[in-house]
Amino acid sequence: xxxxxxxxxxxxxxxxxxxxxxxxxxxxxxxxxxxxxxxxxxxxxxxxxxxxxxxxxxxxxxxxxxxxxxxxxxxxxxxxxxxxxxxxxxxxxxxxxxxxxxxxxxxxxxxxxxxxxxxxxxxxxxxxxxx
Numbered sequence: 423x424x425x426x427x428x429x430x431x432x433x434x435x436x437x438x439x440x441x442x443x444x445x446x447x448x449x450x451x452x453x454x455x456x457x458x459x460x461x462x463x464x465x466x467x468x469x470x471x472x473x474x475x476x477x478x479x480x481x482x483x484x485x486x487x488x489x490x491x492x493x494x495x496x497x498x499x500x501x502x503x504x505x506x507x508x509x510x511x512x513x514x515x516x517x518x519x520x521x522x523x524x525x526x527x528x529x530x531x532x533x534x535x536x537x538x539x540x541x542x543x544x545x546x547x548x549x550x551x552x553x
Contacts, residue, residue, distance in 0.1 A: 423542045424538065425542070426460075426536070427534055427537075430510070439472075468493065470502060472489065512525055519539075523538055
């Protein structure tokens with residue numbers, strides 16, 4: 423019921439995430455800094471690094487899926503998880519203000535994302551998983 427729609431350049435983002443060496447303000451050579459759009463119109467800067475969450479076999483099958491984990495440079499208790507693939511970028515921020523989500527605006531749209539607080543999803547806004 424309350425959200426922010428933004429343009430995203432997935433190609434540039436992927437190129438940035440794949441760069442090697444330290445970035446300004448990073449803690450070590452394997453970390454990056456990234457500003458994330460918050461639903462209220464602000465931006466929050468995070469320090470992130472790539473993490474492995476898939477088995478080696480699954481990661482080999484889907485080499486274009488990359489996952490990252492990190493912490494806010496502004497709010498020490500905010501943690502971020504981010505993944506990017508040919509389907510776009512997805513972000514989840516666990517914050518004391520509430521869980522913040524960033525997802526592709528709609529299926530097959532890699533140019534727009536929606537940033538929102540999970541608590542503002544309409545009731546029954548997501549269908550239950552079915553087998």
